[in-house]
Amino acid sequence: MIGIGADRTQLREGGSMNLAALLADLGAELSPERVRADPLEVALYARDASMIEGRAAAVCFPTTTAEVQAAVRVARVHGRAVIPRGSGTGLAGGAVPVSADGVDPVVVVTTKMNRILEIDAEERVAWVQPGVLNLDLSRAVAHLGLHFAPDPSSQQACSVGGNVANNSGGPHCLLYGVTSAHVLAVEVVLADGSVAMLGGLDPDPGGYDLRGAFVGSEGTMGIATRIAVRLTPLPPTVRTLLVDFMSIDDAAAAVTGIIAAGLVPAALEMMDAPITRAVEEYVHAGFPLDAAAVLLVEVDGLPSGVDAAAATVAEVVAAHGARTIRVAADPAERALLWKGRKSAFGAIARIAPNYYLHDAVVPRGKLVDVLRQVNAIAERHGLAVMNVFHAGDGNLHPLLLFDRRHPGVVDRVFAAGKEIMEVCVAAGGVLSGEHGIGLEKRDYMGMIFSAADLDAQARLRAAFDPSGVCNPTKVLPAGSRCGDLQSVPEGAWV
Amino acid sequence: MTSVLERFAAEVGPTGPVVAVGGRTQWLVGGPPLTTAREVVAPGGVVDHQPAEMIVRVRAATTVAELDAVLAEAGQMVPLDPDDAVHATVGGVLAVGHSGPRRLRYGPVRDAVLEIVYVSADGTLIKAGAPVVKNVSGYDLCRLLVGSLGTLGLLSEVVLRVQPVPLARRWLAGSGDPFQARARLYRPSSVLWDGTTTWILLEGHPGDVDAEAARLGPGFAEVTGSPPLPTGGRISVRPGQLRSWCAVRSPGSYLAEFGVGTVHLLAPSESAVASHPDPVTARLGAEVKSRFDPSGRLNPGRQP
Numbered sequence: 059m060i061g062i063g064a065d066r067t068q069l070r071e072g073g074s075m076n077l078a079a080l081l082a083d084l085g086a087e088l089s090p091e092r093v094r095a096d097p098l099e100v101a102l103y104a105r106d107a108s109m110i111e112g113r114a115a116a117v118c119f120p121t122t123t124a125e126v127q128a129a130v131r132v133a134r135v136h137g138r139a140v141i142p143r144g145s146g147t148g149l150a151g152g153a154v155p156v157s158a159d160g161v162d163p164v165v166v167v168t169t170k171m172n173r174i175l176e177i178d179a180e181e182r183v184a185w186v187q188p189g190v191l192n193l194d195l196s197r198a199v200a201h202l203g204l205h206f207a208p209d210p211s212s213q214q215a216c217s218v219g220g221n222v223a224n225n226s227g228g229p230h231c232l233l234y235g236v237t238s239a240h241v242l243a244v245e246v247v248l249a250d251g252s253v254a255m256l257g258g259l260d261p262d263p264g265g266y267d268l269r270g271a272f273v274g275s276e277g278t279m280g281i282a283t284r285i286a287v288r289l290t291p292l293p294p295t296v297r298t299l300l301v302d303f304m305s306i307d308d309a310a311a312a313v314t315g316i317i318a319a320g321l322v323p324a325a326l327e328m329m330d331a332p333i334t335r336a337v338e339e340y341v342h343a344g345f346p347l348d349a350a351a352v353l354l355v356e357v358d359g360l361p362s363g364v365d366a367a368a369a370t371v372a373e374v375v376a377a378h379g380a381r382t383i384r385v386a387a388d389p390a391e392r393a394l395l396w397k398g399r400k401s402a403f404g405a406i407a408r409i410a411p412n413y414y415l416h417d418a419v420v421p422r423g424k425l426v427d428v429l430r431q432v433n434a435i436a437e438r439h440g441l442a443v444m445n446v447f448h449a450g451d452g453n454l455h456p457l458l459l460f461d462r463r464h465p466g467v468v469d470r471v472f473a474a475g476k477e478i479m480e481v482c483v484a485a486g487g488v489l490s491g492e493h494g495i496g497l498e499k500r501d502y503m504g505m506i507f508s509a510a511d512l513d514a515q516a517r518l519r520a521a522f523d524p525s526g527v528c529n530p531t532k533v534l535p536a537g538s539r540c541g542d543l544q545s546v547p548e549g550a551w552v
Numbered sequence: 553m554t555s556v557l558e559r560f561a562a563e564v565g566p567t568g569p570v571v572a573v574g575g576r577t578q579w580l581v582g583g584p585p586l587t588t589a590r591e592v593v594a595p596g597g598v599v600d601h602q603p604a605e606m607i608v609r610v611r612a613a614t615t616v617a618e619l620d621a622v623l624a625e626a627g628q629m630v631p632l633d634p635d636d637a638v639h640a641t642v643g644g645v646l647a648v649g650h651s652g653p654r655r656l657r658y659g660p661v662r663d664a665v666l667e668i669v670y671v672s673a674d675g676t677l678i679k680a681g682a683p684v685v686k687n688v689s690g691y692d693l694c695r696l697l698v699g700s701l702g703t704l705g706l707l708s709e710v711v712l713r714v715q716p717v718p719l720a721r722r723w724l725a726g727s728g729d730p731f732q733a734r735a736r737l738y739r740p741s742s743v744l745w746d747g748t749t750t751w752i753l754l755e756g757h758p759g760d761v762d763a764e765a766a767r768l769g770p771g772f773a774e775v776t777g778s779p780p781l782p783t784g785g786r787i788s789v790r791p792g793q794l795r796s797w798c799a800v801r802s803p804g805s806y807l808a809e810f811g812v813g814t815v816h817l818l819a820p821s822e823s824a825v826a827s828h829p830d831p832v833t834a835r836l837g838a839e840v841k842s843r844f845d846p847s848g849r850l851n852p853g854r855q856p
Contacts, residue, residue, distance in 0.1 A: 181792035225688045254832040261813045262788040265829040265837045270695025318604035320716040362759025419684040451686045491686040515691045517843040
């Protein structure tokens with residue numbers, strides 16, 4: 059557990075009076091039951107799914123755009139930062155309440171904004187509030203033969219607003235693309251409390267693609283209050299194959315081989331032996347307990363193409379030494395195989411009390427080499443490691459298992475984590491494929507970007523939020539803004 | 553050793569109005585550039601095509617035809633599909649941001665961009681994104697730059713995501729209703745309508761293309777291709793409103809992309825952009841511009 063923003067001593071004096079005034083103003087705007095400041099309740103929002111902890115002054119649960127505006131304005135008047143939060147499933151600390159000045163921020167939670175506002179089956183568009191859960195949206199449009207394509211493993215719990223903030227992926231983004239490709243328009247409450255509509259339902263809205271800039275901005279550019287998402291037809295044919303290997307190198311080489319054969323499977327997932335055993339003991343899906351690695355390959359589309367792609371997959375994996383190929387016979391078996399994949403993190407809870415889940419992307423051709431190095435790093439630090447990941451797009455997810463009660467282990471976990479990042483970057487990869495930078499990787503940004511690159515990103519952020527009210531200290535390391543930026547007068551160009 | 557990108561950045565320099573020239577095929581989109589601005593040309597050439605990674609690194613002044621030829625050797629493509637691939641450059645297509653007529657299946661051009669190296673207003677080379685197919689490390693400057701008409705930075709080199717060329721490809725034309733035709737198909741590559749005739753492009757496995765063609769019924773027959781896209785102007789309509797939009801226009805005066813909403817006009821008669829940002833969003837856009845290009849020196853005169 060890391061504490062951030064510890065230097066709050068100067069604020070203790072008079073803090074309670076300020077807090078009372080803040081709560082009174084928030085309560086007047088939202089209604090008192092949607093503003094919480096009880097220490098126990100607020101403590102629940104001190105963390106997200108990462109290992110980082112912060113501290114909030116108050117937590118509010120708006121239900122409308124106007125209430126989000128009010129919360130932002132009140133927080134601002136009281137000199138408090140605003141921390142947008144969806145379901146809190148983020149793994150990079152993006153929703154942890156911290157501020158640059160040590161004043162406890164206000165958390166704005168979107169979970170009460172959970173209505174699907176409109177579904178247009180012909181245009182294949184839905185307008186949703188940000189707190190709608192990812193899987194609920196797909197379920198709500200399934201009877202129309204449609205779905206929301208981004209499918210992070212946390213899709214039962216994560217919100218569409220959170221998906222927008224993190225430009226979330228999931229197994230099927232290999233074919234269907236990440237969240238940005240499925241977001242047409244976003245209504246955003248900006249840091250000054252005004253409302254902007256970014257993007258639009260027409261194909262080329264005028265002006266810059268601010269929608270594209272906002273998606274993946276991790277809550278640092280405002281709070282999404284309404285989102286227009288693209289709905290994708292359910293594929294007429296789906297085939298899911300479970301392939302196992304006696305060597306992890308062969309499995310990784312088979313992944314490269316499948317992509318090199320000109321196929322773009324709907325999903326191409328890999329699990330190593332330890333995680334396969336853990337999952338099998340948890341869900342009993344019939345995963346082979348003695349395999350060094352398994353691949354879960356899904357191809358979808360029209361029947362002839364699916365037959366041909368499945369045959370090619372079978373040929374390629376056989377050529378790379380696959381031991382057995384199991385084809386899901388029906389939707390129930392397919393669902394069971396996917397349940398195994400998506401329950402991986404639940405399965406781990408039975409093995410170790412804590413885990414640290416990594417997220418990095420490397421060129422697919424480097425998978426074999428990087429996996430070897432990741433496992434060697436874990437071994438050097440005396441940590442158990444399991445790998446379950448989106449192999450098709452090179453998106454690694456090494457899991458380091460540990461027990462926080464052992465003295466010094468957290469330091470070893472972070473040291474190993476940093477080395478894993480260095481290995482991935484050295485292989486030509488990036489810091490995150492779908493979890494985001496948040497606080498966790500903020501200080502690693504210099505590994506992949508120059509000072510000038512980071513300055514450009516800081517300019518974009520400053521255009522949206524010049525005074526740094528929204529989710530401060532996240533994504534960009536301190537000092538990303540070059541000195542000359544300060545000389546640009548605000549609003550000078552308009 | 554100075555790289556070609558560094559030489560380009562030096563040529564752009566830190567001062568004075570500059571305009572990036574591609575193939576001049578979309579020169580008037582967003583307004584003509586100021587004639588007093590100094591013309592600069594980005595470097596060209598396909599730098600690195602990695603078929604197994606399904607990515608290609610290409611410099612901005614490369615023509616789309618040249619890129620297409622390199623990718624075709626490996627059975628791959630990036631469906632940029634500009635009207636004039638012989639002259640249009642990759643940088644120009646991305647700066648303008650117009651997607652080709654296969655957007656219905658392959659998505660907008662912005663979704664193909666993985667990395668952009670550009671020259672900023674102060675003459676510095678900046679990298680955004682990375683050459684991997686999935687990446688949320690920092691802000692998505694790439695999508696911001698696509699369609700920015702070079703007003704935020706001058707594109708120098710990009711990494712694009714490539715796709716396999718479909719095994720079969722067939723155009724059909726008929727008098728059937730484009731909405732109904734589209735609803736019968738799984739993922740057509742293009743559905744075009746001029747008020748009288750519907751053209752449909754099917755791509756994929758030959759067996760699927762045959763089956764989809766049969767699903768369209770006897771009202772459709774195979775043709776060699778679509779008519780050329782009219783070049784009188786391009787407007788952006790909500791796909792759900794295309795039917796009512798078309799109902800009050802004379803047939804043959806346009807070609808509309810169903811399911812997408814892009815309409816190509818025969819004669820320039822309406823404004824090029826159908827929707828305008830609300831005042832708050834417009835102010836935000838101006839704020840972005842002022843922070844990326846405080847002196848307004850990049851492609852002055854053009855407005856995305």
